[in-house]
Amino acid sequence: MKALKLVLAPMDGVLDAPLRRVLTDINCYDYCESEFVRITDITVPSGVLLKKVPELQTGGATRSGTPVYVQLLGQYPDVMASSAALACRMGAAGIDLNFGCPAKQVNKSNGGAALLRNPDLISQICTAVRESVPSHIPVTAKMRLGYDNSDSCMEIAEKIFSTGVDALCVHGRTKADGYLPNTVRWDLIGKIRMQCPVPVIANGDIFDRASAEKCSSVTGCSTLMLARGALYLPNLANVIRSNEEPFSxxxxxxxxxxxxxxxxxxxxxxxxxxxxxxxxxxxxxxxxxxxxxxxxxxxxxxxxxxxxxxxxxxxxxxxxxxxxxxxxx
Ligand SMILES: Cc1cc2nc3c(=O)[nH]c(=O)nc-3n(C[C@H](O)[C@H](O)[C@H](O)COP(=O)(O)O)c2cc1C
Structure with a gap:
């Protein structure tokens, strides 16, 4: 298998600082992401950032030195920008923007996947955040393929990558797909990758070495993001990367x-x-x-x-x- 980069996904309520510490101690991840930090209509208070991302107190990295990107979720470009700038001043290794969360509560206030219906607003958020974050700190975005269907996935992706973000992560499902099995569309991730001038990170249903290999070959992506699979098998990243034996x-x-x-x-x-x-x-x-x-x-x-x-x-x-x-x- 070709050399892959692996990212430990954000998972709200699950992949918190303790689990990030354990899984990045065990595995060689290139970086990991915090659970989403909800941004309302004011710049996020520093205490909220520290609670969600305590690694900001240790240089923006887990104990093993794995960088932690802070994921932000919100709808107001200026407040997202000021919150991102604050997270960077506090030590964030990178900023990721959430355009995929399907939770009702979040979508009700026009956050997460709800923004997939408004690609222009997504574009404004990405532009504002990229401008507010020092150029040496990566800004990435994480999208689903669409809200009800995947018809606009290319338009959404273009809106994102034309803003100058450093990478685009695509979870190969729509909001309507939720987490249903057999709905993930690696082929569409591949189509996006072919048009996209920045690296595309493929995400969805990578549970073992074989699925990682298949996802990478179907999408053409050399960076994969692992979420549930990283919890099913604690050393999944090393199994994929270096053919380590699955943990007994x-x-x-x-x-x-x-x-x-x-x-x-x-x-x-x-x-x-x-x-x-x-x-x-x-x-x-x-x-x-x-x-x-x-x-x-x-x-x-x-x-x-x-x-x-x-x-x-x-x-x-x-x-x-x-x-x-x-x-x-
Ligand atoms: C319980 C749970 C919480 C999640 N929380 C987040 C989140 O905070 N931010 C985000 O971008 N994605 C979140 N996701 C989506 C995952 O990061 C990932 O995109 C999705 O699970 C598909 O990857 P997988 O098939 O490897 O699990 C969450 C998923 C689950 C199951």
């Missing part, structure tokens, strides 16, 4: 321990048990034993995270002894 069940359990420690570092007052169960609900897509051996259910019956961690530890010999084979996703 034991290493997956170790990753959960690392997540609990990282969460305790960033957010000691937070509900770690809920977040651990959320992480396991992604992991069980790859580690099917979590279903088939009722391990996830048993974890949910634990009283707290410590009991859950020792239960998980105790399942390692059980799973290894069962000869369970790791699964294709």
């Amino acid at each position: 069940y034991e290493k997956m359990v170790d990753t959960v321990h690392r997540f609990v420690a990282a969460f305790d570092h960033f957010n000691p007052e937070g509900n770690i048990f809920a977040r651990m169960k959320q992480f396991l609900s992604y992991l069980r897509e790859y580690y099917n034993e979590l279903y088939t051996m009722d391990i996830f259910k048993r974890v949910c019956r634990c009283r707290d995270v410590y009991e859950a961690l020792s239960l998980l530890d105790s399942t390692v010999p059980e799973v290894v002894g069962s000869g369970a084979v790791l699964n294709e996703i």
Whole structure:
């Protein structure tokens, strides 16, 4: 496979600073992105940025040195621009603009995917942000193929890339597709790439080495963004990049321990048990034993995270002894 660049995606409510730390400690990502920071009609307060992106206090990078781009979501060009400039002064390694979030709450206030119906406004936002951000700091945009359908995907892409942004990430689905399986259109990402003078980052349904290879060959993109797959298999980026062995069940359990420690570092007052169960609900897509051996259910019956961690530890010999084979996703 040709050399690929890999980006760890933004995932609101999931890929927060603790998980970014763990996954960029384990894998060689070129950069990662913060969850979206919602920008209203005033410049975002610095406290909000620091809460969402604590890595701004450590040079705009995770512990392993992986750069963290701050993703902004909003509809007012001037406020997006001033918020982006502030994030850069605070140490952001890059700025990404969200034109894809399908959440009702966000779309209601004309944010995220709602802007796909207004390519001129997208263009104004990109222009204003690119102008406000120092030229050595990358500005990227992340779009879906359209709102109801993909008819305007090329027009939207052109509006974006003609503003001078440094790269365009395309999630190969429309807003209407949500996250439905079998809806991703890598071919359309490829069409956009052929017209686009800046690098296009392909995103959607990359879950293993084979799908990464196929996505790259269909789209012609040499940079891929990984979202859910990066949570199903914690060392997915290294599996894709350097053909590393997929993590064993034991290493997956170790990753959960690392997540609990990282969460305790960033957010000691937070509900770690809920977040651990959320992480396991992604992991069980790859580690099917979590279903088939009722391990996830048993974890949910634990009283707290410590009991859950020792239960998980105790399942390692059980799973290894069962000869369970790791699964294709
Ligand atoms: C729970 C969840 C939260 C997400 N949050 C964001 C977000 O904050 N910003 C964004 O641009 N995309 C967000 N996405 C979209 C992902 O970044 C990605 O584009 C999408 O999941 C497709 O990639 P995948 O098939 O590799 O998962 C989110 C997706 C999920 C499932």
